[in-house]
Amino acid sequence: MNRRKFLTILGSAGVVSALGSAKVAEASPASFPYYPDSWGVLHDTTRCIGCRRCEAACQKVNNLPEPKVPFTDLSVTEKKRHTTAYEWTVVNKYEVNGKPYFRKLQCFHCNDPACASACFARCFSKLPNGAVVYDGSQCVGCRYCMVACPFYVPGFQYDLAWDPLVQKCTFCEPRLKEGKLPGCVEACPVDAITFGRRSDLIKIARARMAENPGRYVDYLYGEYDAGGTAWMVLAPAAGGAPVPVDDPEGAGAEFKQLGLDTHLGSQPMGQLTYGALGAVPMIVAFWPVLFGGAWAMTKRREAMAKLEQEKIIKDAKDDLAAAVDAAVRKIGETEGEGAAERARQAMTETLKAREAQNSGDGHGEEK
Amino acid sequence: MDTHGIIIPTKDKLFNLEPLLSRTPGNIITWIILAVGFVITVIRFTVGIGSVTNLTEAQPWGLWIGFDLLCGVCLAAGGYFTTVACYVMGMKHFHSAVRPAVTTAFLGYAFVVVALLYDLGHPLRLPYMFFFPGTTSVLFEVGLCVATYLTVLFIEFSVAPMEWLAQKFPWLLTCRKIVIRVTILLTIFGVTLSTLHQSSLGSLYLIAPGKLHPLWYSPFMPMFFFVSSMAAGASMVIFEGLFAHKGVHQYMDATHLREADGVVLSFARAASFILFAYFMLKFIDMLVQANLPWLGTGWGAWWLVEMFGFVLLPALLYAKGARDGNVGLCRLTSVLAVAGIVLNRFNVSMIAFNWQLPSAERYFPSIWEICISIFVVTMIVTAYRFIVYNMPVLYEHPDFKGEEH
Numbered sequence: 204m205n206r207r208k209f210l211t212i213l214g215s216a217g218v219v220s221a222l223g224s225a226k227v228a229e230a231s232p233a234s235f236p237y238y239p240d241s242w243g244v245l246h247d248t249t250r251c252i253g254c255r256r257c258e259a260a261c262q263k264v265n266n267l268p269e270p271k272v273p274f275t276d277l278s279v280t281e282k283k284r285h286t287t288a289y290e291w292t293v294v295n296k297y298e299v300n301g302k303p304y305f306r307k308l309q310c311f312h313c314n315d316p317a318c319a320s321a322c323f324a325r326c327f328s329k330l331p332n333g334a335v336v337y338d339g340s341q342c343v344g345c346r347y348c349m350v351a352c353p354f355y356v357p358g359f360q361y362d363l364a365w366d367p368l369v370q371k372c373t374f375c376e377p378r379l380k381e382g383k384l385p386g387c388v389e390a391c392p393v394d395a396i397t398f399g400r401r402s403d404l405i406k407i408a409r410a411r412m413a414e415n416p417g418r419y420v421d422y423l424y425g426e427y428d429a430g431g432t433a434w435m436v437l438a439p440a441a442g443g444a445p446v447p448v449d450d451p452e453g454a455g456a457e458f459k460q461l462g463l464d465t466h467l468g469s470q471p472m473g474q475l476t477y478g479a480l481g482a483v484p485m486i487v488a489f490w491p492v493l494f495g496g497a498w499a500m501t502k503r504r505e506a507m508a509k510l511e512q513e514k515i516i517k518d519a520k521d522d523l524a525a526a527v528d529a530a531v532r533k534i535g536e537t538e539g540e541g542a543a544e545r546a547r548q549a550m551t552e553t554l555k556a557r558e559a560q561n562s563g564d565g566h567g568e569e570k
Numbered sequence: 571m572d573t574h575g576i577i578i579p580t581k582d583k584l585f586n587l588e589p590l591l592s593r594t595p596g597n598i599i600t601w602i603i604l605a606v607g608f609v610i611t612v613i614r615f616t617v618g619i620g621s622v623t624n625l626t627e628a629q630p631w632g633l634w635i636g637f638d639l640l641c642g643v644c645l646a647a648g649g650y651f652t653t654v655a656c657y658v659m660g661m662k663h664f665h666s667a668v669r670p671a672v673t674t675a676f677l678g679y680a681f682v683v684v685a686l687l688y689d690l691g692h693p694l695r696l697p698y699m700f701f702f703p704g705t706t707s708v709l710f711e712v713g714l715c716v717a718t719y720l721t722v723l724f725i726e727f728s729v730a731p732m733e734w735l736a737q738k739f740p741w742l743l744t745c746r747k748i749v750i751r752v753t754i755l756l757t758i759f760g761v762t763l764s765t766l767h768q769s770s771l772g773s774l775y776l777i778a779p780g781k782l783h784p785l786w787y788s789p790f791m792p793m794f795f796f797v798s799s800m801a802a803g804a805s806m807v808i809f810e811g812l813f814a815h816k817g818v819h820q821y822m823d824a825t826h827l828r829e830a831d832g833v834v835l836s837f838a839r840a841a842s843f844i845l846f847a848y849f850m851l852k853f854i855d856m857l858v859q860a861n862l863p864w865l866g867t868g869w870g871a872w873w874l875v876e877m878f879g880f881v882l883l884p885a886l887l888y889a890k891g892a893r894d895g896n897v898g899l900c901r902l903t904s905v906l907a908v909a910g911i912v913l914n915r916f917n918v919s920m921i922a923f924n925w926q927l928p929s930a931e932r933y934f935p936s937i938w939e940i941c942i943s944i945f946v947v948t949m950i951v952t953a954y955r956f957i958v959y960n961m962p963v964l965y966e967h968p969d970f971k972g973e974e975h
Contacts, residue, residue: 283928285627285628286627287627288627317777319706320706320707320777321704321706321707321708321709321777322704322707323699323703323704323707323709323710323713324695324698324699324702324704325702325703325704341695341698341701341702342691342692342695343690343691343692343695343696343698343699344690344691344692344693344695345689345690345691345709346630346631346691347630347631347707347709347774349627349630350630350631350774350775350777350778350781351777351778353778353780353781355627355628357627358627359619359625359627359630359691360618360691361618361619361620361623361625362618362620362621363618364615364616364617364618366692367618367619367691367692368691464780466779466780467779467780468779472777472778472779473706473777475776475777475779475789476706476708476773476776476777477706478789479708479769479770479773479776479792480706480708480711480773482769482792483711483766486762486765486766487762487766490758490761490762490765491758491759491762494654494658494757494758494761494762495758497658497659498657498658498660498754498758501658501659501660502660504660505660
């Protein structure tokens with residue numbers, strides 16, 4: 204049982220697991236390498252001649268629409284094209300240290316793909332044979348996979364009103380099942396793309412570097428980038444001028460010139476989000492306590508304030524009653540009982556009237 | 571309150587539609603926008619997303635996500651902000667601000683979902699995320715929280731329509747009692763869900779470090795989004811008040827009018843503190859991530875414009891307005907603060923996104939995308955007007971006056 208399958212089971216346990224425990228499992232580092240026996244492809248850019256036969260083969264074996272520019276026209280490689288929903292692989296020309304080189308673009312079939320991590324309807328899966336495949340039958344068409352992909356690979360059928368889907372290179376998964384090579388690999392006339400076990404390809408790449416000093420940059424793009432990819436790229440060397448050790452900006456210059464992002468890091472892109480997702484159960488657990496506590500404190504403060512106010516009012520009333528009594532007694536002593544009684548009546552009425560007026564004023568505030 | 575001539579629902583009449591249907595310039599503009607929006611809607615759903623948008627492989631999320639969703643959700647934060655202030659923190663003098671805030675928050679979220687349907691390739695499959703939950707996805711968390719919070723807001727908001735219709739359907743009184751009894755539960759549930767999805771809107775971009783400019787990309791994006799949503803919530807309450815006092819003044823009762831200025835000043839003070847905290851967070855994050863050299867570039871200048879012109883300036887103006895008791899200044903500042911929030915969301919989702927691509931491949935929304943966004947805003951305003959004209963939102967229904975909740 205692999206990690207994603209494990210998560211699937213957890214996920215299907217429902218909303219609670221989705222909010223809670225599943226995230227903890229995801230936060231663990233990806234096991235690496237992902238599928239040790241998976242297939243991969245090694246793209247040697249020093250060999251590629253930009254003939255676009257891989258593009259033609261891809262179009263043929265995948266029944267893609269005819270291209271706007273025929274495959275025999277090689278001038279389009281000058282333009283920096285991206286893959287689209289209808290062109291799953293394209294070849295572009297790049298200047299590396301002043302010399303022209305070609306690079307084939309397609310899905311890199313990451314070991315732990317960003318698209319699969321980002322998909323909220325579980326349309327993408329990394330198969331044990333190495334291919335990252337997409338099943339559009341439950342695709343919502345949100346295109347977050349396209350935002351997530353660091354290689355700008357998945358394309359969307361923007362032109363379709365009904366059933367528009369995300370499309371990308373499938374590693375010719377159906378052909379792999381039949382024991383055939385991917386269309387592009389089969390069509391390459393110069394062996395610029397080599398198919399094999401990913402683990403073997405890494406050895407082959409190292410061997411090529413060792414056997415051809417000065418021909419390659421001593422780095423295999425995709426071995427670790429973005430957590431490792433099934434399709435890897437060899438870049439031509441700077442031609443004798445080694446990158447100074449103390450020049451971090453110069454590092455990976457050839458790959459940058461080949462249009463490859465050298466800042467992706469060695470962890471799967473999805474892991475960048477796992478920290479934030481891991482905070483979810485904490486917030487779910489802690490926020491109700493925090494705000495419930497704040498509410499309880501507010502309630503208590505209100506109750507205390509009310510009690511205090513009642514006490515103040517009672518004290519004030521007692522004071523007032525005592526003052527009235529004293530005044531009435533004084534009047535009684537000097538003016539006689541009749542006058543004292545009249546004075547008491549007048550004072551009581553005035554107080555009542557004032558009280559009624561005060562309670563009328565304050566109705567808005569008591570809420 | 572008798573002096574205001576408020577239409578008391580069901581007592582006077584069930585529907586009060588004249589203000590929506592009369593031939594005023596505002597209404598005519600509304601009808602035109604709604605008609606144009608309807609036409610574009612038909613085109614969008616019969617010809618495809620590509621027919622009305624400039625979206626590409628490199629820019630799969632454009633204005634409909636950047637404005638309708640990111641800004642929409644953020645600017646609807648007034649709901650949780652006001653309910654927490656009133657019910658949890660016990661600031662009862664904000665009580666008259668709760669219903670308008672909950673109403674606008676509910677409408678905001680409801681129309682976020684409506685707008686989202688335009689952007690989805692398979693709008694009808696939106697519920698699929700519950701059947702095939704991709705639990706590794708931030709978007710799943712956003713979807714789950716927004717769906718749940720929309721339900722919470724619907725229940726919180728439902729008191730107003732229930733009071734509206736109570737005389738016709740007396741059984742609604744029972745429902746209303748139940749909802750009012752669980753108000754505090756809904757509030758706490760609401761703030762939890764808001765924290766989660768407001769922050770996860772920022773987490774959405776964590777997965778694309780290579781695409782977003784380093785000045786905006788940060789591991790703390792979830793926190794930035796959450797903190798700024800609080801400022802947005804406070805600012806939007808003031809901002810909406812600015813228009814409500816112009817447009818639907820006669821539907822406010824004496825309590826609402828008496829409390830309105832206090833709400834503005836208190837929220838301005840809160841927003842001032844939050845914006846300043848946000849400014850410090852962003853600035854320290856910039857230093858910690860060693861982004862100082864970027865400030866010398868064009869992107870750095872743009873970042874400084876955002877930070878000083880749209881975060882620090884509104885923070886200071888709010889502080890001055892709140893200190894001087896200057897309601898007008900606070901209201902003006904809310905315009906600036908809201909613009910700042912929108913600018914920030916635009917920067918993250920569109921302007922500083924794909925910053926490394928050559929300008930020919932950069933995205934700019936098509937006129938039709940802008941029209942749909944205007945269409946959605948107009949729908950919200952129209953729905954708000956309908957509610958305010960008919961339901962006790964800006965005034966207390968006399969039958970339920972003075973009830974503690």
